[in-house]
Amino acid sequence: MTTKTLPMTDALQEYVVAHGTPPDEIVGDLIEETATALPDNAQMQVAPEQAALLTLLTRLVNARQAVEVGTFTGLSALAIARGLGPDGQLVCLDVSETFTSVARRYWERAGVQDRIDLRIGPAAESLRALPAEPYLDLAFIDADKISYPVYWAELVPRMRPGGLIVVDNVLRHGRVLQPQSEEDRAMVAFNREVAADDRVDVVMLAIADGLTLARRR
Numbered sequence: 001m002t003t004k005t006l007p008m009t010d011a012l013q014e015y016v017v018a019h020g021t022p023p024d025e026i027v028g029d030l031i032e033e034t035a036t037a038l039p040d041n042a043q044m045q046v047a048p049e050q051a052a053l054l055t056l057l058t059r060l061v062n063a064r065q066a067v068e069v070g071t072f073t074g075l076s077a078l079a080i081a082r083g084l085g086p087d088g089q090l091v092c093l094d095v096s097e098t099f100t101s102v103a104r105r106y107w108e109r110a111g112v113q114d115r116i117d118l119r120i121g122p123a124a125e126s127l128r129a130l131p132a133e134p135y136l137d138l139a140f141i142d143a144d145k146i147s148y149p150v151y152w153a154e155l156v157p158r159m160r161p162g163g164l165i166v167v168d169n170v171l172r173h174g175r176v177l178q179p180q181s182e183e184d185r186a187m188v189a190f191n192r193e194v195a196a197d198d199r200v201d202v203v204m205l206a207i208a209d210g211l212t213l214a215r216r217r
Helices: 010-018 025-037 048-060 075-083 097-110 123-128 145-158 182-195
Strands: 065-069 089-094 116-120 136-141 159-168 200-205 211-216
Touching: 010 048, 025 048, 025 075, 025 097, 048 075, 048 136, 048 159, 048 211, 065 075, 065 123, 065 145, 075 089, 075 097, 075 136, 089 097, 089 123, 097 116, 123 145, 136 145, 145 159, 145 182, 182 200, 182 211
Parallel strands: 065 089, 065 136, 089 116, 136 159
Antiparallel strands: 159 211, 200 211
């Protein structure tokens, strides 16, 4: 007998979210400001349940060295930074001073700004400038979808054994089954590449717009 995941109706989604750790005031305010000030881009922000999961995963792998590709207004970075130990460091890569200026305010408010090193510029170049040895405990990819294979190629060799890569938007709102755009087709190809990569153990989760967890062997 095959056990199938239940279809995620709106009501069931609300139930799932309601039975996890709720967002605190800082996270709630960040979500609200992003939606109000940047309504055309707010969908770029991770879902609250994804943020909670990122904090949990960071703690589970005892992460001290982490990298995020794609920061936007800083919710995912805030979540990861909160999961790091006091001596942990998160390198955030983004191209927008405007979006990340919002992030900086909330990182300071949460008291995690000293754990975050924000670097503005093309992510691929910033990744190539990182140490080449396998030292990273955690990486989160949530940026330009076409460039996911580039980020993957740079990150996997830098992950220590047991390190975890988390990749967002791997379902493209279900369009991976019927791709409608260049980004959709790129994600289909990327997902296939990751599943075939023998350097990692992979699980894809149907959380929000889909998360892939890849553990470095």
